[in-house]
Amino acid sequence: MSIEQSELERLRKQVAQLNDQLMHSEKLASLGQLAAGVAHEINNPIGYVASNLSALNEYINSLMMLIKQLGKELPIEKTNRLKLAHDFDYINKDLPILLSQSESGLKRVIEIVHDLKDFSYLDDAEFEEADIHLGIQSTLNILGNELKYKAKVNTSFADLPLVRCIASQINQVVLNLILNAVQEIEHNGEITITTGYDDMWVWFSIEDNGPGIEQSILELIFQPFFTTKEKHKGTGLGLALSRSIIDKHQGVIEVKSKLGSGSCFTVKLPISIKTEKR
Ligand SMILES: Nc1ncnc2c1ncn2[C@@H]1O[C@H](COP(=O)(O)OP(=O)(O)OP(=O)(O)O)[C@@H](O)[C@H]1O
Ligand SMILES: [Mg+2]
Structure with missing residues (x-):
């Protein structure tokens, strides 16, 4: 190979490398934009799920109070029978656990979305x-x-x-x-x-x-x-x-x-x- 040819070959390799490098950084940039876009879209539904969940929490508390009050108005055997038929004791115990797990799951999603937004590798x-x-x-x-x-x-x-x-x-x-x-x-x-x-x-x-x-x-x-x-x-x-x-x-x-x-x-x-x- 002549000197010109080997120089040309070296330059060709260099251009190919730079091209790959550019593509890699473009890929990262578009991934970042995608992440930011997804985070933005998820933000909206998360907002109303979070506010619904907190309203649900209050409604459930009220309903539980109502059921307990109504129970007092009925003869005790009837109340017990109804509670048993509808699994009341179990639901009463499990509800707060389910609600708090949902709340902490949602909190985690909110954190991830927040981090993704932070993270986006935007060109501008x-x-x-x-x-x-x-x-x-x-x-x-x-x-x-x-x-x-x-x-x-x-x-x-x-x-x-x-x-x-x-x-x-x-x-x-x-x-x-x-x-x-x-x-x-x-x-x-x-x-x-x-x-x-x-x-x-x-x-x-x-x-x-x-x-x-x-x-x-x-x-x-x-x-x-x-x-x-x-x-x-x-x-x-x-x-x-x-x-x-x-x-x-x-x-x-x-x-x-x-x-x-x-x-x-x-x-x-x-x-x-x-x-x-x-
Ligand atoms: N913490 C580390 N411990 C040991 N070796 C490392 C460490 N960080 C980097 N290296 C060495 O440096 C090389 C180059 O790292 P670099 O991050 O540039 O590329 P890569 O991890 O191999 O690939 P890519 O990051 O593109 O997925 C690695 O292949 C590895 O040999
Ligand atoms: Mg690496």
Whole structure:
């Protein structure tokens, strides 16, 4: 192959890679929009289900009182017979349990919808003063089940100032880092999320007790398409995308890892304007 040909080949590969990278980020963006759309649509019915449920609670209490009062007007044997025929005692016991379970189920749905909205990776998202802890918490909520069976999550949060960032994109980075940790952990996993700040940076770190990363590939893992995962399990874009998001924030993403004992990824975001928490 001549020099021109090999240069052409290298450029062709580079264009193909960039194209794939673009498609990956477009896919993420449209997923985010879909999530925001779904969250918006679900919000409406949730609103009236929640208000109906609270009205139902009151109506049921009134009805139960009425039944008890009516029972007192009837001869005791007749009341007992009627209660038995209609399973009154059981219903009376089970109703508050059913209602409270429905209420807590609904509360969970409301939280998920709220987190999904927070999370959407919208193109027109702008820099804003954001509370990093809210983003981390939303991501943990979204990952709820995926995490539960694989790892215990510890958090150690400092009293952070707000940070100027595109919150949905920082959430995306947190998600990529936690997902990587979970995916590497075999069992008895432990993930520790720590936050802190100094004069220059607000930072968060995500540490796992997974297998760790070989020193020889530590420099490569941020490159697009570098993956050690089986085909279809990883595209090798999570960290490349995370680095490009953090670059856009003029921040830093670093990794420390020891084979056999785990890895720790730290993201630092510049404190441009110190803003007190609202
Ligand atoms: N917490 C971690 N522990 C061990 N290895 C890790 C960890 N995080 C990343 N790696 C290594 O870095 C590689 C690149 O990670 P990256 O997130 O960019 O891609 P991926 O997870 O393989 O695929 P994708 O994120 O696109 O699904 C991983 O394949 C893995 O080898
Ligand atoms: Mg990944």
